[in-house]
Amino acid sequence: MSNSPSAIETQGLTKRYDGTLAVDGLDLRVEQGEIYGFLGANGAGKSTTIGILLDYLRPTSGTVRVLDRNPEEDVVEVHDRIGVLPDRFGVYEGVTGRRHIKLVAETKAVDDDPDTLLARVGLKDAGDTSAEKYSQGMQQRLALAMALVGEPELLILDEPFTGLDPHGVRRMREIVHEENDRGATVFFSSHVLGQVELVCDRVGILHDGQLIAEGSLSELRDRTGSDDEASMEDVFVSLTDARVDMGGEVQ
């Protein structure tokens, strides 16, 4: 294991909601400069984990480091250095797309040009429109533009492909690569495994709050005894089915 600081590290991370064990002793390490896909069936614990990384939720036990900081203690610094595309992004009513981006820039005290970011995500002509009038895909593009403000060191994207048309999906992939080429680490959750396969260096598979497998697609193919043609979906189904067969619950 590398001694250099990780982009994300959790040790024994556990989150219990009343009767539900959502995250169960999670040890996760995402290296700086990686594109890491965080996968898991519905209810596996991905959003809970991401919520803890962002200090939106507090863990029941275990430790978390984000950019070598404790998000509970250094929440402002952590949020200044990361870009977040949240699950279920909600826009401010009566506020234009351009203003949404300016608000993030003001919070981060940076002077990114909103129109450049809007053009980058394919919203060049929509900057003056109130964002609640945007379609779902346009709102997702706006959320991405907001995440890109300030050239973050780490992008945390929760289900980034939701609602995007094929052009938007392709643009999302291109931007992930552009940001990674610039030096950013990208951590994202997704159910769109075909896209994950095209984008990620490494994935981790969460099942019932536990990391059951981690590696590149070729490493996961080896681990599951799959052939060279097996897709990310094939290895995901194989790994998570095996757990169900061993007595885990079907999600």
Ligand SMILES: Nc1ncnc2c1ncn2[C@@H]1O[C@H](COP(=O)(O)OP(=O)(O)OP(=O)(O)O)[C@@H](O)[C@H]1O
């Ligand atoms: N606020 C909450 N109160 C109680 N239980 C919760 C709460 N939020 C999540 N859970 C439970 O915790 C578990 C993990 O949920 P989580 O949303 O983290 O999963 P997920 O992997 O992000 O799922 P999905 O892919 O469906 O978004 C689930 O069993 C869920 O029902």
